[in-house]
Amino acid sequence: MLVDFTIKLILAGAFLGMVLNLAGLLTWVERKQSAVMQDRIGANRAKIIFPKWLFPLNWLVWLPNELGLFHSLADAAKMFLKEDFVPRGADKFLHTLAPAISVIFALMAFAAIPFGDTLHLGNHVINLQVADVNAGILFVFAMLGLGVYGVILAGFASNNNYAYLGGMRAASQMLSYEITMGISILGVVITYGSLSLQEIVRAQGSVWGIFTQPLAFFLFMTAALAETKRVPFDLPEGESEIIGYFVEYSGMKFGMFFLTDLVETVLVACLMTTFFLGGWQVPFLQPDGFHWPGGSFVAISHGLVITLGVLAFLSKVLFFNWLFMAIRWTLPRFRYDQLMHLGWKILFPASLVNVLVTSIVVAWRG
């Protein structure tokens, strides 16, 4: 019992650490990738330079220095050192609660995501998933849905009409797109006949979800991007022109909203990987080794198979993060009516059609 508990704790810690680090790194990726895309160099001035007599350390930090990797560190330090300001007339309790709600629910959704196959260690069977919920999809969507509260509360509690409007915009956008998101994933659920994420990943051993559900892939990606409130769907925030729900936030509370954004990006990347790119599945890799299409077979040990799986999951997630950043720096922002038009008149019917066609095909094939 205690051992199992410890194992789960370690898994949770490792996964949480990975997610948070990835989210922190994304602040850097966001700047650097946009810079490189736009023929610029990007942030590279936050450097750590040790005194001369510690020169080996200087060699060690040379690459991060050149790449500007310490900017994420500097960002975090800045966030913590800034004044935490609560506007006059604002509800102090809710004002503090809102960012916490956002970030906690975003992080909790990761619990249901499988990042590897079952690991057999001695006589322990470890499912590389923090919580093996048999209705994992529902859990993830519940957490995503609860995240809306953070945004609405932030708008409500700030005692600022602009923040309030931003919160309203965010709520209506997230609710609209959540429907599309849920329905588009229904196709996947029908195809694989399971609500458990681990089961869905396992069922994708031969064919990845993107090939069985190509339409759902695009629908889900669009809806999920809107759900994370990133460009081109960043109307709730609109950092550059319109004022968003976190206008009255400063310091680490603002940082938590910012972190939520990036954590949700990672979460959506994880979900996309799980549903459509076969999660931890490596092409041609069976539990006992590689079965190449020509019939040749390379046997590899159990530990290596699991490691490869986890690495595959990680690299797929990184790929999606790259894609989301590329989309963010390519497309201009939608107008609000265009956003609603896209959500309700295009994506929503399309996802319904997808479900219909999928069910017919599944029923027909028995």
Add this chain to the structure above:
Amino acid sequence: MAIKIIKRKELSFWDQTYLPMLFSGLWITSRHFFRNFFVQTLNLFGLAKHLKGSYTFQYPEVQRPLSKRARTRHRLTQREDGAPRCVACMMCETVCPARCINIVAKENPDPNIEKMPASFDLDLGMCVYCGFCVEVCPEDAIRMDTQILDIAAYSRKEMKLDMKELLNPTTAYPVKK
């Protein structure tokens, strides 16, 4: 007046789906991304220096080349003996829209020239870089061609230049480096 009708192209079905443009946009940005990524990585390790991965000037270390006509920090030109060319005619002081030039005249020891400035103060904190002072000067005594751009200081007082600094622009940075 003839009326000109501009025919706007109707959006085709594919244009309206937004998808082809989406992919071509992604294609363009990721093409830039991968090319620059590759070149910048090579440059970081000192390879392929002839390829450019970005158009950035790393500003304080690398100055961007300026146009010859760019209006930059002022200087006072000198005669052959090092005296200022300025004859204290007060034209620039009069024309200056920001009223940031302050000249005190004195008699010039040279009998051919009437006056010379005893002090010539220019407040860069007020200057709007219009260049009128340069255009109005009958003696070509004031110019804005030092190519010094980093005009910044921690106080208003440090933004004021006196005659010594104006005559010798390279020695005087508002912020002492």
